[in-house]
Ligand code: KIV
């Protein structure tokens with residue numbers, strides 16, 4: 001913002017609550033959840049959901065485990081009304097799920113709302129009116145505090161009066177002083193207490209006081225102070241469920257809700273992935289998984305987050321951003337080399353620890369939860385671009401393709417593959433990484449090629465073998481032979497006999513390739529040239545002996561590359 005614009009804005013007043021207790025609280029249990037996807041979420045969509053889409057979304061919310069679902073604003077539009085009637089008339093609401101309907105505190109709208117919920121087993125009638133000085137001044141043309149409070153009282157009284165008209169339905173009252181976030185606390189309290197006085201809730205038949213962060217004007221700590229202040233001053237606190245409804249204007253919807261819960265709230269309204277007016281509502285997925293990540297059960301099941309996201313994206317026509325906590329495409333992916341190394345070490349160590357003790361607590365650097373717990377896979381964790389480190393390539397070759405490269409080979413392979421990513425200016429797929437590894441290191445056969453070989457195990461001296469090989473060197477076919485204690489050593493001596501030895505073998509490993517369709521073996525040979533250069537070559541072949549020889553030939557050729 002240009003500095004001259006700043007004169008338009010003012011600091012937001014703090015709450016005076018020197019003995020606040022919320023900073024010392026820890027979240028040890030989940031709140032009561034209420035999804036407002038089908039109301040606040042739906043009303044914010046460029047193209048609202050059709051009735052069929054709402055029905056599908058409702059079923060999804062039930063499957064996830066929501067027991068309270070705000071299904072719409074039935075007095076506002078026929079689609080909303082008809083959707084609710086279908087839910088009720090077609091018996092689509094499970095017995096343990098309570099629907100919630102929103103309505104302004106206006107008589108005709110409240111009456112129409114009662115027609116809409118008639119026959120439901122239980123319904124929360126959610127009445128609201130705007131209470132902030134800004135709304136009173138601008139939207140309600142300088143309405144007085146008294147007249148605004150009276151609107152709330154009249155609304156609550158009408159709901160109470162209409163309850164007997166729908167005897168099949170148990171009605172729970174919810175009141176929201178809308179724009180609570182910038183309402184004077186004493187006035188918000190006055191309105192809430194006036195409604196509580198009318199409704200006369202009891203500990204057995206509680207009502208809900210919802211304190212919306214309609215617009216986030218300030219930091220989450222001030223929100224928490226406001227909630228703690230209200231919880232201390234509301235009358236009949238034991239007969240109330242105090243509910244939070246945060247939006248996300250400052251990007252702190254989740255933080256404000258978490259602090260609001262620490263400040264004493266019992267219940268939370270929000271949406272999947274945070275859809276909602278402007279920057280959205282509280283993202284319930286994030287909040288619930290944050291709780292799960294501290295070992296707190298929530299009653300909500302996001303173990304198959306991908307399929308929830310698929311339905312959500314289809315019916316809302318919105319996209320979950322790539323960096324969205326938990327659900328985003330990239331959130332379990334490390335590009336940076338140091339992160340990749342640490343994750344690989346963490347996962348390897350964890351497999352060993354879990355094998356010894358299945359109850360070992362989660363602890364992998366950079367991963368707050370186990371991606372598998374929400375239906376994500378380890379395979380996607382490490383991706384390779386030019387910023388990646390040596391461990392990342394080794395991880396992909398190991399996990400995805402079954403090649404367990406010796407540690408001292410990682411830098412050589414890593415560098416070549418990152419250089420390739422850099423040349424291409426993009427990320428490499430795991431298949432491209434395997435192909436590049438083969439192209440650059442495996443079975444390299446020019447200028448020297450091993451066409452065939454025979455190993456003759458010598459009787460007499462243990463371990464002594466004779467290697468007879470047919471090679472192509474500089475385009476010329478040659479027969480060579482040598483003795484040694486093992487195939488590699490014998491082949492090295494054969495090369496020596498053909499004056500092709502200007503190196504020594506410094507390391508050798510081999511293993512069966514994990515998960516390969518054919519039963520291949522992989523071998524890695526490190527050689528040191530007479531001029532001091534050290535490098536690795538690799539060989540892959542159905543025969544483990546041939547794989548070793550091919551690895552040596554590859555290393556020989558790489559010394560000349
Ligand atoms: O954000 C808000 O204040 C609302 C109310 C209607 C609860 O959505």
Ligand code: ZN
Pocket residue numbers: 040212214245247277281
């Ligand atoms: Zn809202």
